[in-house]
Amino acid sequence: MPEPLYCELCGSPISGRAYKVSVEGVSLTVCEKCYRKQSAKTREKTAQEEKQQRTQPQASTQRKPQLKAKYEVELEVVDDYAKRIKDARERLGITLLSLSQKVMEKETVLKRVEQGRLRPSIDLARRLERALGIKLLEPVVDEEKGKFESQEEDGITLGDVVNIRKK
Numbered sequence: 001m002p003e004p005l006y007c008e009l010c011g012s013p014i015s016g017r018a019y020k021v022s023v024e025g026v027s028l029t030v031c032e033k034c035y036r037k038q039s040a041k042t043r044e045k046t047a048q049e050e051k052q053q054r055t056q057p058q059a060s061t062q063r064k065p066q067l068k069a070k071y072e073v074e075l076e077v078v079d080d081y082a083k084r085i086k087d088a089r090e091r092l093g094i095t096l097l098s099l100s101q102k103v104m105e106k107e108t109v110l111k112r113v114e115q116g117r118l119r120p121s122i123d124l125a126r127r128l129e130r131a132l133g134i135k136l137l138e139p140v141v142d143e144e145k146g147k148f149e150s151q152e153e154d155g156i157t158l159g160d161v162v163n164i165r166k167k
């Protein structure tokens with residue numbers, strides 16, 4: 001006569017079908033009653049886990065304002081600023097002098113900016129953006145920033161190389 005199976009949870013003999021459940025990683029043989037109880041618990045637990053997973057994206061959205069703030073301070077002037085400024089100014093049909101008055105900057109400075117020999121400061125770029133209706137600033141992407149920094153470490157930027165060759 002085979003040994004009767006006992007439920008490993010409630011201890012009562014299993015008359016009908018025996019069920020296998022996993023309780024905290026341990027596999028147990030249980031009666032149908034305990035199996036139903038246990039699977040209900042598991043569903044509850046899974047639901048809780050799902051809820052936690054759903055709340056995780058919310059946690060990352062809470063970090064977003066910080067990221068945005070970071071981007072707001074870390075702006076850089078686009079590489080083709082000279083072309084953008086010159087094109088916009090010519091499109092508007094205004095002289096360098098007129099533009100210099102609009103942005104309250106010396107004409108000689110703007111001339112050098114248009115020639116690509118002087119990268120405008122963030123502040124000047126903002127004024128030029130407003131005066132010309134163009135985009136000159138873009139957020140610094142970490143990856144690009146890394147590249148930029150490594151170029152600076154060498155003490156020479158790509159722009160410098162171009163300038164040297166011109167001379």
Ligand SMILES: [Zn+2]
Pocket residue numbers: 007008009010011012030031032033034035
């Ligand atoms: Zn049981």
